[in-house]
Each structure stands twice: as C-alpha cells, then as structure tokens.
Amino acid sequence: MTTLIMIGAGGHARVLIELCQALGSFELLGVVAQSGPPRLMGLPLLGDESHLEALRRQGVQAACVAVGDNAARARIGARLQALGFALPALVHPAAFVAPSAVVSPGAVVMARAVLGTQARAERLTILNTGAIADHDVVLGEASHAAPGAVLAGHASLGAGALLGAGAAVRPGIVVGAGAVIGAGAAVVADIAPGATMAGVPARPLT
Ligand SMILES: CC(C)(COP(=O)(O)OP(=O)(O)OC[C@H]1O[C@@H](n2cnc3c(N)ncnc32)[C@H](O)[C@@H]1OP(=O)(O)O)[C@@H](O)C(=O)NCCC(=O)NCCS
Structure with missing residues (x-):
C-alpha cells in the first residue's frame, strides 16, 4: 500500500x-x-x-x-x-469518471461528481460533491468546481478559478484564470481572468 x-x-x-x-x-x-x-x-x-x-x-x-x-x-x-x-489523483468510488476523461495528479473527484467524456481535470483540481463537468470540459490547474456546480460541454474553468456551489456554466464558455463565480450564478458569457461575478445571469459583484 x-x-x-x-x-x-x-x-x-x-x-x-x-x-x-x-x-x-x-x-x-x-x-x-x-x-x-x-x-x-x-x-x-x-x-x-x-x-x-x-x-x-x-x-x-x-x-x-x-x-x-x-x-x-x-x-x-x-x-x-x-x-x-x-x-x-483521488476519485471517490461513488463518482462517475468517463473512460475517456483524464484525472491528473493531485486532482480529486468527490462523491456523486461526474467527469464526462474526454473532459480533463488538470493537476490539483477539485471536482466537488455532486458537481458535473460534462463532455470536453477542461478544469484548469488548481481550479475548484464547488458542490453541485455544473459546467456544460466544452466549457472551461481557468487555472485557480472557483466556480461556487450550484453555479452553472453554459456550453463552451471560458471562465478566466483566477476568476470567482458566486454560488448559484448562471454564467452565460466568457468571464475575464480574475473577475468576481455573481447572480443570474452572472454580473460583476458591485
Ligand atoms: C460571490 C462571493 C465570492 C462574494 O463574496 P464576498 O465578496 O465576501 O461578498 P459578500 O458576502 O460581502 O456580499 C456582497 C454582496 O454580494 C451579494 N452576494 C454575495 N454572494 C452572492 C451570490 N453568490 N449571488 C448573488 N449575490 C451575492 C451579497 O448579498 C451582498 O449584497 P449586498 O451588498 O446588496 O448586501 C461569495 O458570496 C460566493 O458566492 N462564494 C462562493 C462560495 C462557494 O460556493 N464556495 C465553495 C466551497 S466548497
């Protein structure tokens, strides 16, 4: 062992x-x-x-x-x-990781999370409890998709970015490196690196 x-x-x-x-x-x-x-x-x-x-x-x-x-x-x-x-890489026995998905060293995939077809969790990412990164999604290095967050197909979460609990990202959207997306947000357009956004649809936090 x-x-x-x-x-x-x-x-x-x-x-x-x-x-x-x-x-x-x-x-x-x-x-x-x-x-x-x-x-x-x-x-x-x-x-x-x-x-x-x-x-x-x-x-x-x-x-x-x-x-x-x-x-x-x-x-x-x-x-x-x-x-x-x-x-x-640590994948909970109750997670689903598609056979063609990649879980890089230091990445964790928690219980009930889903990493879809040809999706990639880069080094040190967290795909938290019940979060979904669907087909072709890229989770950048040391990013975090919080419990219940959803990234639809081809979306990406930049290195070091946080997608808050229950937030949803539209297909193909790019969330920039280091961005913070509030819990429950709906991300319908690309997000600049380092931005903090929240709400439905997601807007800069004022
Ligand atoms: C968006 C976020 C980063 C803002 O944090 P913050 O800068 O400390 O903001 P505050 O709590 O001081 O709130 C500032 C304002 O934004 C609002 N706000 C905070 N979070 C919000 C959210 N997720 N959606 C909508 N509005 C939000 C607050 O109501 C407050 O509004 P007000 O000024 O009208 O009262 C944070 O609230 C958040 O959602 N983080 C994600 C946490 C998470 O899911 N972590 C995962 C752990 S596993």
Missing part, C-alpha cells in the same frame, strides 16, 4: 481522509498542518510544513493537498512535487 500524508486539517481534509479510507489503497500516516487538534479522524497531527522534507526522507511516498484555497493548494502542490512526493 502507498503511504500517504494529508496536508490540511479543515473540512476538506476530513472529506479526503474518508475518501482515501473508502478507496482502501493508501496507508494514511497522518496530517500535516500549521495547527489543529492532536488527532483528525483518528490520524495524528505530524506537524507543520517544515516537517515535509523529513517525512519524505523517512520514505513517505505520497501526499494529498487537502486545502480549499486554490492559490495555497497550487503552492503546496509545487513544493511537494519538488520534494519528490507523488500526488495521486
């Missing part, structure tokens, strides 16, 4: 611990976080990020970046990779 540490001690980390337990293919050694309870879901707190190098030297093989903030997840993922940790 692959030995794995979880980075992060929040709600997202607890979900991913249960996901790993459901998969049964990892030996979970503990949690790396700045602070937190001494044990999280039964796993010991191993210390903060300054312990990563030693953990790798001790032979820990893999890590999961269980951090919801997209920029932080990208930064930590790059550090882990430089240290030689594997970043396994």
Whole structure:
C-alpha cells in the first residue's frame, strides 16, 4: 500500500481522509498542518510544513493537498512535487469518471461528481460533491468546481478559478484564470481572468 500524508486539517481534509479510507489503497500516516487538534479522524497531527522534507526522507511516498484555497493548494502542490512526493489523483468510488476523461495528479473527484467524456481535470483540481463537468470540459490547474456546480460541454474553468456551489456554466464558455463565480450564478458569457461575478445571469459583484 502507498503511504500517504494529508496536508490540511479543515473540512476538506476530513472529506479526503474518508475518501482515501473508502478507496482502501493508501496507508494514511497522518496530517500535516500549521495547527489543529492532536488527532483528525483518528490520524495524528505530524506537524507543520517544515516537517515535509523529513517525512519524505523517512520514505513517505505520497501526499494529498487537502486545502480549499486554490492559490495555497497550487503552492503546496509545487513544493511537494519538488520534494519528490507523488500526488495521486483521488476519485471517490461513488463518482462517475468517463473512460475517456483524464484525472491528473493531485486532482480529486468527490462523491456523486461526474467527469464526462474526454473532459480533463488538470493537476490539483477539485471536482466537488455532486458537481458535473460534462463532455470536453477542461478544469484548469488548481481550479475548484464547488458542490453541485455544473459546467456544460466544452466549457472551461481557468487555472485557480472557483466556480461556487450550484453555479452553472453554459456550453463552451471560458471562465478566466483566477476568476470567482458566486454560488448559484448562471454564467452565460466568457468571464475575464480574475473577475468576481455573481447572480443570474452572472454580473460583476458591485
Ligand atoms: C460571490 C462571493 C465570492 C462574494 O463574496 P464576498 O465578496 O465576501 O461578498 P459578500 O458576502 O460581502 O456580499 C456582497 C454582496 O454580494 C451579494 N452576494 C454575495 N454572494 C452572492 C451570490 N453568490 N449571488 C448573488 N449575490 C451575492 C451579497 O448579498 C451582498 O449584497 P449586498 O451588498 O446588496 O448586501 C461569495 O458570496 C460566493 O458566492 N462564494 C462562493 C462560495 C462557494 O460556493 N464556495 C465553495 C466551497 S466548497
């Protein structure tokens, strides 16, 4: 079994611990976080990020970046990779990933999520609970489609972008890198990089 540490001690980390337990293919050694309870879901707190190098030297093989903030997840993922940790893609047993879809290293696909035909989840993306990325969708590096969000066919979510819970994106629409789309929004036109939009239809948040 692959030995794995979880980075992060929040709600997202607890979900991913249960996901790993459901998969049964990892030996979970503990949690790396700045602070937190001494044990999280039964796993010991191993210390903060300054312990990563030693953990790798001790032979820990893999890590999961269980951090919801997209920029932080990208930064930590790059550090882990430089240290030689594997970043396994994690797909919940109750998710559907089409045979022709691609789930890149460090990406997570949660329970009841759907990654459609020839869709791609790039490195460190989160396709959260019940979210749908339909055929040919591209989820850019370290982006996050929150619970219940929907991207229709050929849409794309830029690197580091957040699509809020229950938001919907029309087919073929491009959401720019680092954009934030509010919960429940309807995205019917391309979104500029870094923009924050909300509402139906989505408009800049004033
Ligand atoms: C859009 C968003 C980023 C704005 O956050 P914010 O800048 O902190 O905004 P505030 O909560 O201060 O609200 C500012 C105004 O926007 C409105 N607003 C906030 N979110 C909105 C949304 N999703 N849709 C419509 N209006 C929204 C508020 O009602 C408020 O209006 P008011 O000034 O008339 O009272 C945030 O509300 C959001 O929806 N984030 C997505 C969260 C999510 O789904 N995370 C997934 C976790 S798994």
